[in-house]
Amino acid sequence: MTKDRFLLLRPGEARPGRVPLPPAFAVKAMTGDTETRFSLLEVTLARDIPRHVHHQADECIYVLEGELGIDFADETHVATKGMFALLPHGVPHALRAVSDPPPRLLQISSPGGWEHYLEDLFEAGPAVLTDGALDPAKINPVAARHSIAYEE
Template sequence: MPPTIRSAAQGRTIAVVGDIYRFLATGSETGGKYALWEALVPPGGGPPPHVHSREEEGFYVLEGQIALTVGDEKHVVTAGMFANVSPGTPHAFKNESDRPARMLISVAPAGLEEMFFEVGAPLAEGAVTVPPPAPDEIDRLKAAAPQYGIKLLLPGS
């Protein structure tokens, strides 16, 4: 498999429920071993609580801070900190600050990135702003999540 080398703005970039994900390595480039992407999370951004049935998920905060809830525990993860969440563990992250946060997210094995490609909205490489998520995007995420082994922990579900 050839090496994957990307510049600071390169990589497939999509908006996913209000956040911006720029993919640095996908399963097709790593033999399915892992996927890695940069996440730009605006104030108030982040996914709803959910559980992965397959993947380890790692978070490395590059800038800003993220409130990471794992089970019933909430942690404030700031620049330079790392957290890993094992499959089967309820978790969520949210930017509760008034500034954007930037982090690296990894999943192993790969595959979850395909869900984001399916439900997200394509953006130009290097994009740093995105409109709020449209209701149909949230509906697409709810419909696609179970196919990727993700259970969304939404009120009433």
């Protein structure tokens, strides 16, 4: 047992990363904290996430507040407070805010690495946007480094 990996974060506290992330993406457990097993973020989904596929990581979502639209394969679902979704790797999916204010959720990626993708994405800045929305053609070069592909 390694006690040096113990973490205790206060409400609103997040782990610092290589690139500062907006408050909507609060990293609670980094990939390095969990020996690459997973990463955990508290996310406020203010911007819809277009259809994409994770080639390696499973994504788990637990809705803390609000309503989250989930398009998974050829199905559409709405997850409300207290609901959980497992999005296995290899299956295309999209996420969108159904409620106002936008949903707040816990997002787990296993194996970890999601926070590193977000760091790269925010480092790229507006270069991955078209008219304020994520542009799959522009985001794919960043996403590919993390085994993620957006449908164009």
